[in-house]
Every structure is written in structure tokens, then in C-alpha cells.
Amino acid sequence: MKVLHIDRNHPILLEGLEKLGCTNEEDYASSKESIASKIHQYEGIVIRSRFKIDAAFLDKATRLKFIARVGAGLESIDLDYAAKKGVQLIAAPEGNRDAVGEHAVALLLALFNKIKQADMQIRSGKWLREANRGVQLSGKTVGLIGYGNMGKAFAKRLRGFDVEVLCYDLKEGVGDENCRQTSLTEIQEKATVLSLHTPFNEASHKMINSDFISGFHHPFYLLNTARGSAVVTADLVAALESGKIVGAGLDVLEYENGSFENFFENESLPKAFEYLIHSDKVLLSPHVAGWTDASKIKLAQTCVDKIAAHFFAV
Numbered sequence: 001m002k003v004l005h006i007d008r009n010h011p012i013l014l015e016g017l018e019k020l021g022c023t024n025e026e027d028y029a030s031s032k033e034s035i036a037s038k039i040h041q042y043e044g045i046v047i048r049s050r051f052k053i054d055a056a057f058l059d060k061a062t063r064l065k066f067i068a069r070v071g072a073g074l075e076s077i078d079l080d081y082a083a084k085k086g087v088q089l090i091a092a093p094e095g096n097r098d099a100v101g102e103h104a105v106a107l108l109l110a111l112f113n114k115i116k117q118a119d120m121q122i123r124s125g126k127w128l129r130e131a132n133r134g135v136q137l138s139g140k141t142v143g144l145i146g147y148g149n150m151g152k153a154f155a156k157r158l159r160g161f162d163v164e165v166l167c168y169d170l171k172e173g174v175g176d177e178n179c180r181q182t183s184l185t186e187i188q189e190k191a192t193v194l195s196l197h198t199p200f201n202e203a204s205h206k207m208i209n210s211d212f213i214s215g216f217h218h219p220f221y222l223l224n225t226a227r228g229s230a231v232v233t234a235d236l237v238a239a240l241e242s243g244k245i246v247g248a249g250l251d252v253l254e255y256e257n258g259s260f261e262n263f264f265e266n267e268s269l270p271k272a273f274e275y276l277i278h279s280d281k282v283l284l285s286p287h288v289a290g291w292t293d294a295s296k297i298k299l300a301q302t303c304v305d306k307i308a309a310h311f312f313a314v
Helices: 011-019 032-041 055-060 079-084 093-112 115-123 149-160 184-190 210-214 233-242 271-278 293-311
Strands: 002-005 023-026 044-047 066-069 088-090 141-145 164-168 193-196 220-224 245-250 282-284
Touching: 002 011, 002 032, 011 023, 011 293, 032 055, 055 079, 066 293, 079 088, 088 293, 093 115, 093 149, 093 193, 093 220, 093 245, 093 282, 093 293, 141 149, 141 184, 149 164, 164 184, 210 233, 233 245, 233 271, 271 282
Parallel strands: 002 023, 002 044, 044 066, 066 088, 141 164, 141 193, 193 220, 220 245, 245 282
Antiparallel strands: none
């Protein structure tokens, strides 16, 4: 099986496929058009998020048996058309879920304890203890939207705290010992922390908007380690200004491009983003919640294991 790799990943992915008998070829620089012109030569393609794999691309991939994405989501692929073509889709959410869960906890605790604000003040010669009195997580109700791999990993890490954890998911029966599944209405009634763990889809797109935010009974903290498109940034900023949202920890942003790279491509930034980067109420990270040394290895190995299970099982 001949496999094309268009994004760099951990070497164990190449090594693992080679042990399965695959022939690996790497092309990390050519344009999408150039890749499309030769994709008919390959049975497999391994991607992260370099470009979208659309119907036109798939029409040229006449021998393609699988697309393996070294990551959790598959939104960069025309899923319906790939299925129609009989192409096996492989993702690896198991590979970085633990990293995402830990990052979400880090954002939450840093917000509650004003770590960013206190650090910056001390660096500028200010020693302000009362202004940096923190908030305890104990006794809070944490609401999760989306309870798949990432949501479950976050809820598991909250077990060490005295909190009530609620989740909403389109699938029924996903609750477990770490989290009680409920309705969005109950989450809006009870939660003082909301954490997003949704994939990119029609239901999650711009879900966190002014109408949704106004439905919360209490001021709350917002965490987003999922997809930036789930949050209307202008509405988030309005809620931060009014105090309805107390603080926000954002690993992803509405303004990211599809590859999740090169965010600062334009000189003029949206007004709402200007607010985010100057606010003490906001913590930002560059889409790295699942981006650890350990997850890089595990993502690659998960892809190898799934390809082996689908195509090389004895």
C-alpha cells in the first residue's frame, strides 16, 4: 500500500506504516494542485490540516482507500463524498484527549486564581494581594457541551475537585461516573463554568451567541478547547463587558483559518479580538490544548494502530 504524507508528524507514524508493509512518500511543501495531480498513485493519505480534501480532490484519488487525520476532527474532509467513494476515514481523538483535558483544567484554574494578571503585575513592580484574591473551584457546577473523547477527559480530571459536573450531548446515554448527562436548560440554570468540547458541525457553529449566553441564570466562566467557530466573539466580548461572562479561557478562536496556522496573516485585527488581547479576564493559547510531546507520539501511534486494524488485521 502506497501512502502519501502531506504534514509532518512523529517518526513512529512512518516507521509503523513501514513495518506494516506500506511504502511511505512525503511531500510537505507542494501546493494542493500539485498533490491533486499525483494523488491517483496512492492508496492512503495522511494529513493534519494543511488543506481541505474536497470532492474535486477525491475524484482524482482513484486508488484511495483511506484518509488518516493525525488529530481529532475531520471537518477538513468532505465526509459524505469520501464515504460515497468508499474511502475509510481515520481520526485519532484518543491520541490527544488527555492533553486537551489537562489544558482545560489549566485554563480554568489560571482564570479562577488570576495567574496571568498577578504575574504581569509583579513583573511591573506591583504587589497587589487583595486585587488578586482567587475563586475556589470547590462547590461549583461545571457544564460541558459535547461529551466525547475530549469532554470525558476533562470531566475525569475534575474528579479531584468537589464539583458537580453536567454534560449535554446530541447522543443519548453518554453520561458516566464522572458526569451526569442533562439538558442545555439545566446547564444554563446551574452552571458557573461552561466548557466546550464539540466537533465542528452545523449544531455547534456560532452556538455561543448573545441569545444562548443570556439564558444563563448565573455569571459564568467560558472555556473553549474545541473549535473557534462555536463562539461568536463579538457576543462573548459584550458578555465580558457586562459581567455575564466572568472570564474566558480560549485555546481556539473564531478567526482561525482552516489549517489552524498563521493566524496573524492580516495587519488589521477584528475589534472584538483587540478586546480579548487586552483584557485581564481572558486567557489565550494558540490552538495547543492537544499539542504536547506525549500527544504527538500517541496521535501518530493511534493512526498506525487504526490503519493496521482496518487493513492489516489477521
